[in-house]
Amino acid sequence: MIGITSYGAYVPVTRLPLALIGGSRGEGGPEKAVASYDEDALTMGVSAAVECLRGFDRAAVDAVFVGSTTLPYQEKLAASIVAKALDLRRDVATADYGGSLRAGASALRGALDAVTAGTARCALVVASDCRMAAPRSALERNIGDGAAAFLVGDTRCILSCEGLHAVSDEILDVWRTAGDPFVHTWEERFVVEHGHRSVLLEAVRGLLQKTGLAPGDFARAAFYAPDPASHQAAARAAGFGAERLQPALFGRLGNTGAAFAPMLLVAALEEARPGERLLFASYGDGAEASAWRATAEIEKLGPRRAMNWHLGHRRAIRDYATYLRPRHLEAAEHDVRQAPGISATVHFRERDHDLSFRGARCRRCGTEQFPPQRVCYSCHTRDDFESLRFSDRPGRLLSWTLDYFFPTPEPPLAAGVVQIEGGARAYLQLTDVASDELRCELPLEFVFRRIHEVGGKPNYFWKATPLRNTRLEPQ
Amino acid sequence: MNPDAIRDKTAIVGVGCCKFGENWTQSPEDMIVEAAYEAYADAGIDDPQRRIEAVFCGAAYPSRGTAEVAESLKLFDRPVSLVQNYCATGTDAFRYGVFSVACGLYDTVLVVGFDKPKDRGVSGPSVMMSGVRELPATPAGWFALCAARYFEKYGATREDLARIAVKNHHNGTLAPKSMLKREITVDDVLKARIISWPFGLYDCAAQSDGAAAVVLTRRELAKTFRDDFVLVRAVAIALAPNPQSDPSFDFLGWKPTVYAARQAYAMAGIADPRGEIDVAQVHDCFTLTELLTYEDLGFCDKGAAKEHVAAGTFALNGELPVNTDGGLKSFGHPTGATGVRMIYENVLQLQGRAGLRQVKDAGVALSHNIGGAPQTCGMTILARP
Numbered sequence: 001m002i003g004i005t006s007y008g009a010y011v012p013v014t015r016l017p018l019a020l021i022g023g024s025r026g027e028g029g030p031e032k033a034v035a036s037y038d039e040d041a042l043t044m045g046v047s048a049a050v051e052c053l054r055g056f057d058r059a060a061v062d063a064v065f066v067g068s069t070t071l072p073y074q075e076k077l078a079a080s081i082v083a084k085a086l087d088l089r090r091d092v093a094t095a096d097y098g099g100s101l102r103a104g105a106s107a108l109r110g111a112l113d114a115v116t117a118g119t120a121r122c123a124l125v126v127a128s129d130c131r132m133a134a135p136r137s138a139l140e141r142n143i144g145d146g147a148a149a150f151l152v153g154d155t156r157c158i159l160s161c162e163g164l165h166a167v168s169d170e171i172l173d174v175w176r177t178a179g180d181p182f183v184h185t186w187e188e189r190f191v192v193e194h195g196h197r198s199v200l201l202e203a204v205r206g207l208l209q210k211t212g213l214a215p216g217d218f219a220r221a222a223f224y225a226p227d228p229a230s231h232q233a234a235a236r237a238a239g240f241g242a243e244r245l246q247p248a249l250f251g252r253l254g255n256t257g258a259a260f261a262p263m264l265l266v267a268a269l270e271e272a273r274p275g276e277r278l279l280f281a282s283y284g285d286g287a288e289a290s291a292w293r294a295t296a297e298i299e300k301l302g303p304r305r306a307m308n309w310h311l312g313h314r315r316a317i318r319d320y321a322t323y324l325r326p327r328h329l330e331a332a333e334h335d336v337r338q339a340p341g342i343s344a345t346v347h348f349r350e351r352d353h354d355l356s357f358r359g360a361r362c363r364r365c366g367t368e369q370f371p372p373q374r375v376c377y378s379c380h381t382r383d384d385f386e387s388l389r390f391s392d393r394p395g396r397l398l399s400w401t402l403d404y405f406f407p408t409p410e411p412p413l414a415a416g417v418v419q420i421e422g423g424a425r426a427y428l429q430l431t432d433v434a435s436d437e438l439r440c441e442l443p444l445e446f447v448f449r450r451i452h453e454v455g456g457k458p459n460y461f462w463k464a465t466p467l468r469n470t471r472l473e474p475q
Numbered sequence: 476m477n478p479d480a481i482r483d484k485t486a487i488v489g490v491g492c493c494k495f496g497e498n499w500t501q502s503p504e505d506m507i508v509e510a511a512y513e514a515y516a517d518a519g520i521d522d523p524q525r526r527i528e529a530v531f532c533g534a535a536y537p538s539r540g541t542a543e544v545a546e547s548l549k550l551f552d553r554p555v556s557l558v559q560n561y562c563a564t565g566t567d568a569f570r571y572g573v574f575s576v577a578c579g580l581y582d583t584v585l586v587v588g589f590d591k592p593k594d595r596g597v598s599g600p601s602v603m604m605s606g607v608r609e610l611p612a613t614p615a616g617w618f619a620l621c622a623a624r625y626f627e628k629y630g631a632t633r634e635d636l637a638r639i640a641v642k643n644h645h646n647g648t649l650a651p652k653s654m655l656k657r658e659i660t661v662d663d664v665l666k667a668r669i670i671s672w673p674f675g676l677y678d679c680a681a682q683s684d685g686a687a688a689v690v691l692t693r694r695e696l697a698k699t700f701r702d703d704f705v706l707v708r709a710v711a712i713a714l715a716p717n718p719q720s721d722p723s724f725d726f727l728g729w730k731p732t733v734y735a736a737r738q739a740y741a742m743a744g745i746a747d748p749r750g751e752i753d754v755a756q757v758h759d760c761f762t763l764t765e766l767l768t769y770e771d772l773g774f775c776d777k778g779a780a781k782e783h784v785a786a787g788t789f790a791l792n793g794e795l796p797v798n799t800d801g802g803l804k805s806f807g808h809p810t811g812a813t814g815v816r817m818i819y820e821n822v823l824q825l826q827g828r829a830g831l832r833q834v835k836d837a838g839v840a841l842s843h844n845i846g847g848a849p850q851t852c853g854m855t856i857l858a859r860p
Contacts, residue, residue, distance in 0.1 A: 340605070342605060342606055342607065346606060350606075350608075354607050368722075369722065370720060371720075377722055378722060398624070398726060399622070399726045400620075400623055401619035401622065401671045402671065403612040403613055403615065403616035403670075403671040403672075404670055405615060405670050405671055406612050406613050406671075412671075412672070413611075415611045415612035415616050416620070417718075417719055417724075423722055424720075424722070425719070426720060427611050427612075427620075428611055429612075438623075439623075440623050440627060451608075459607050460607065461607035461608050
């Protein structure tokens with residue numbers, strides 16, 4: 001049996017109330033999830049993947065496939081950065097899927113193909129997007145940021161794959177050319193009638209014909225849709241009533257691009273009971289539909305942060321500029337991108353520490369240290385260390401400050417010395433933390449973030465954030 | 476270490492200092508010439524080309540290094556070296572000058588400390604983000620790291636820190652060459668905008684341009700320059716692990732100061748610092764740094780600094796006056812010049828030339844710098860013969 005063995009999702013905690021875009025104040029109305037100033041498609045993907053790998057052996061992962069339209073580099077693989085941040089083996093296959101809203105579904109298909117072909121036994125799929133539309137455009141109100149991740153394997157599947165059907169289509173409905181930061185669309189009625197609705201239907205009908213299944217065989221359907229109305233309409237046309245349609249979360253998350261349908265599949269998975277069938281349909285330059293059936297394993301999967309958890313953890317930003325500033329949509333006196341970039345050779349030498357957050361333990365005296373040293377801080381033994389990953393350990397805040405002088409889009413910057421469980425310490429920035437939460441001994445965990453953009457490149461490192469309970473009920 | 480090796484073998488016979496501040500119209504050359512020629516005059520040297528045998532320079536961010544000093548003073552055909560040791564840069568340059576004289580290699584040498592941060596177009600230190608993990612915050616954010624835990628353990632508050640700023644602002648009004656000459660109140664300090672908690676604007680030293688210089692000679696030759704020369708009793712530098720990753724750091728004081736004080740007190744034979752030292756210039760880059768330094772130098776017990784601050788122990792008319800010229804806070808902080816400026820002030824104090832801020836009968840004077848994350852501390856102890 002081949003299918004999904006684990007899942008995770010990530011939604012940035014920051015939400016932009018749509019009213020702010022129009023210049024109004026206030027919270028409580030429709031909103032969308034927006035990446036914080038230190039997040040992008042890659043960091044969100046890593047966060048979703050960390051949840052997906054919770055309780056799983058990272059050394060078992062044979063392949064990483066990342067699907068997104070907004071990966072930080074046009075030339076340079078995101079999947080390899082993700083693999084390094086997750087501290088996976090060196091002999092993993094890595095590939096990025098891009099160029100289409102269907103990129104997440106394509107990455108999932110790539111993983112299924114690899115496992116089916118036997119070139120991988122365990123493949124990690126990451127779907128993540130962080131798209132931008134022109135400020136104050138209708139599309140800006142529509143799109144949001146988020147990520148989903150799946151493990152695909154051939155044993156202990158929680159969801160077995162019962163069939164796939166893909167359709168390719170050429171249409172200028174949604175596009176973004178090189179160098180343009182903004183997504184564009186053609187007129188809405190054309191896009192829906194000749195793009196989304198008809199092509200998605202074609203893929204779903206093809207799948208049903210191939211598998212011999214009927215809409216009534218499915219407990220829930222995770223459908224991509226550009227907007228709430230076409231979501232309902234497409235589902236109805238495909239034979240799925242509102243009761244079996246996985247809610248699209250417009251007004252809460254927004255359309256999360258290549259991650260949208262995968263995130264809805266995660267949401268459906270969280271409610272699925274053994275034996276139930278799920279339909280997954282993704283759209284973009286064609287469409288792809290797949291049929292899945294939950295197994296008894298689904299009830300054995302440990303708790304993780306996925307859609308339910310993230311929907312319950314939100315913090316509304318107070319003004320529109322907080323959204324515009326880190327996206328460079330508002331002129332700034334000092335643009336950190338103009339600063340000289342980091343050295344590629346230093347980055348190369350320090351990638352185990354900076355990307356995998358690996359430190360060392362002295363074999364002689366047991367003292368753990370970060371970054372790794374040649375001579376032990378405690379017993380001064382030379383070159384007798386073992387390398388250890390700290391990223392998935394808890395920590396606690398030893399001491400802290402709120403720095404109002406540090407150049408950050410959202411001052412003040414919280415920084416502190418973190419005691420990593422096991423003994424090592426690191427001076428880190430804190431993120432997704434309220435100023436009044438800071439106190440000595442605050443329990444912390446580590447998250448992979450964009451530390452700055454000097455040299456016009458995303459530069460990644462780990463930050464600390466208050467430890468949140470995995471099982472925590474939504475607020 | 477042989478604590479007697481250099482004690483009292485070197486004499487300071489001339490000191491000079493340019494006015495510290497935002498010296499927009501002065502180049503490093505202008506400031507170096509001003510400080511060095513004042514030191515020459517103070518030593519009665521009218522033929523520096525013949526008398527100065529070697530030059531020891533300190534600058535934390537020089538644009539051209541040793542040539543900046545050699546070209547300014549036209550001191551060629553002799554050794555010119557540049558030392559860099561974070562905020563202890565000037566003190567370390569002085570230390571090498573002392574060694575060069577104490578060992579008998581040279582008769583007379585010049586020490587010059589200088590820096591010109593105000594040509595960089597930023598207020599306060601710029602944040603150069605060359606890597607991903609070196610600089611999670613600004614220098615205020617590094618020095619603030621002791622605050623949360625120290626406050627929690629000893630019950631100190633921002634108000635205790637504010638009193639130190641008020642004291643140093645007052646002392647600065649009495650120093651002709653200081654950058655800031657403005658009395659402030661505790662309320663001013665508490666209401667100022669926050670730079671990095673718990674530091675508000677007035678808790679932070681005034682970054683400035685400046686240069687200071689000292690002429691050193693062998694003790695035996697000192698009388699040929701002036702009668703009231705000052706002896707170098709101790710010089711010390713100590714490094715400590717980066718407090719941001721040191722596995723045993725307690726965030727209640729700074730290790731480099733404790734280490735350097737151990738060396739300096741051994742050299743000077745000091746057992747009771749508060750009783751034996753008459754005046755001190757300590758590194759008040761931030762108010763908390765000065766407060767912790769009282770304890771790290773053994774001026775008072777651990778945790779007791781706030782009571783001494785309230786009681787005025789370290790005020791100009793107190794038991795042990797600290798930062799009599801306003802300190803980094805008020806006099807200004809051109810990194811490489813600061814350690815040499817402290818020696819300039821201590822020499823004036825020991826010679827009874829400190830004017831309105833004169834400490835009565837000062838016989839032994841201490842100076843102290845701490846810098847980096849902080850990881851380094853430099854100290855000197857000077858005395859009347």
